[in-house]
Amino acid sequence: NAGVTQTPKFQVLKTGQSMTLQCAQDMNHNSMYWYRQDPGMGLRLIYYSASEGTTDKGEVPNGYNVSRLNKREFSLRLESAAPSQTSVYFCASGVGRAYNQPQHFGDGTRLSIL
Amino acid sequence: DAKTTQPPSMDCAEGRAANLPCNHSTISGNEYVYWYRQIHSQGPQYIIHGLKNNETNEMASLIITEDRKSSTLILPHATLRDTAVYYCIVRVADRGSTLGRLYFGRGTQLTVWP
Numbered sequence: 465n466a467g468v469t470q471t472p473k474f475q476v477l478k479t480g481q482s483m484t485l486q487c488a489q490d491m492n493h494n495s496m497y498w499y500r501q502d503p504g505m506g507l508r509l510i511y512y513s514a515s516e517g518t519t520d521k522g523e524v525p526n527g528y529n530v531s532r533l534n535k536r537e538f539s540l541r542l543e544s545a546a547p548s549q550t551s552v553y554f555c556a557s558g559v560g561r562a563y564n565q566p567q568h569f570g571d572g573t574r575l576s577i578l
Numbered sequence: 579d580a581k582t583t584q585p586p587s588m589d590c591a592e593g594r595a596a597n598l599p600c601n602h603s604t605i606s607g608n609e610y611v612y613w614y615r616q617i618h619s620q621g622p623q624y625i626i627h628g629l630k631n632n633e634t635n636e637m638a639s640l641i642i643t644e645d646r647k648s649s650t651l652i653l654p655h656a657t658l659r660d661t662a663v664y665y666c667i668v669r670v671a672d673r674g675s676t677l678g679r680l681y682f683g684r685g686t687q688l689t690v691w692p
Binding site: 468497499501504505506507508509512522552554556564566567568569570571572 | 610612619620621622623624627629665679680681682683684685
């Protein structure tokens with residue numbers, strides 16, 4: 465049972481380069497989320513998707529775009545990477561508007577922007 | 579938003595119970611208390627959650643005060659593998675936007691020593 469799978473696990477980019485972080489879940493969850501975590505900090509929500517075909521901004525969306533490709537997959541794109549986007553990125557999925565159900569997280573993508 | 583307050587660090591002897599406190603004095607009546615932990619910068623791992631009543635599962639117990647303004651996570655027999663950052667989170671039930679998003683603070687670093 466894979467749960468939430470993120471690729472790649474590590475990536476180094478130069479300033480201005482673009483890349484897409486991939487996330488897939490096999491739990492048939494409706495909602496999916498992208499968070500970032502900076503050193504010594506908790507997680508902050510970047511974007512989320514309530515269901516296939518919908519996406520919405522979280523608290524730190526600037527510099528990112530997302531695509532909910534299908535129910536399983538939710539990707540995060542950096543169009544022009546900046547050093548301030550150096551972080552660990554976590555994808556999560558959940559049942560949806562069910563506040564008594566937990567979100568489940570992937571193991572993260574460690575991204576460095578030089 | 580309901581916020582939580584946790585001590586930045588605690589330690590515990592292996593085999594003893596670890597009691598991690600959390601204050602959430604502004605919690606609303608329909609908001610759940612969730613606990614996650616993060617080991618070595620892996621993805622956050624769900625532990626337990628509750629609304630009003632005390633809860634227990636195979637990992638931990640959650641004790642919520644009657645006024646719901648604070649809670650305690652109990653790991654009954656801590657092991658070295660329980661060394662992690664523990665996050666107490668109030669799940670905001672804002673149906674108008676972010677699907678009961680999770681607000682992560684800085685958590686409590688629990689160190690279990692031999």
